Amino acid sequence: MMFCPKCGSILAPKDVAKKKKLGCLRCNYVAKERPNVKLQETVEKAKKVQVIEEDPMKSYPKTKEECPKCSNREAYFWTVQTRAGDEAETRFFECTKCRHRWREYS
Ligand SMILES: [Zn+2]
Ligand SMILES: [Zn+2]
Incomplete structure (x- = not known):
């Protein structure tokens, strides 16, 4: 869970210039980076597969x-x-x- 640094509200996915971004619903704050939780999960899975396949x-x-x-x-x-x-x-x-x-x- 991320919070807005300006007003302290919870940040939610928001469409900004046709791109999904994490932004504040109360003020106009938009996080620069997209949340990369999914990317991290993929990396973790790739690591696990590698370990299993290794002889x-x-x-x-x-x-x-x-x-x-x-x-x-x-x-x-x-x-x-x-x-x-x-x-x-x-x-x-x-x-x-x-x-x-x-x-x-x-
Ligand atoms: Zn805010
Ligand atoms: Zn043999």
Whole structure:
């Protein structure tokens, strides 16, 4: 809700020179900018869509590892330290094609 800086009345959409503007109904004050609430909403929606579409695995390094499920020869990999320091890191893979996940057997 916006108020007129001249008289304090509530500002309402008003036709000024055939353009929709936000203006005061009591005096002749007209806000210079159109309310851009709709524009902001659109930006927010665009951001959300982008987040959903973004592949979380995209930033992982790829390696030439054969997928046990579909025989695709490329997989993302990352390492996980299973116990505090005394054990070697375990490598995990995710197939770039079928998204099957498996761990390295040593
Ligand atoms: Zn006013
Ligand atoms: Zn696969």
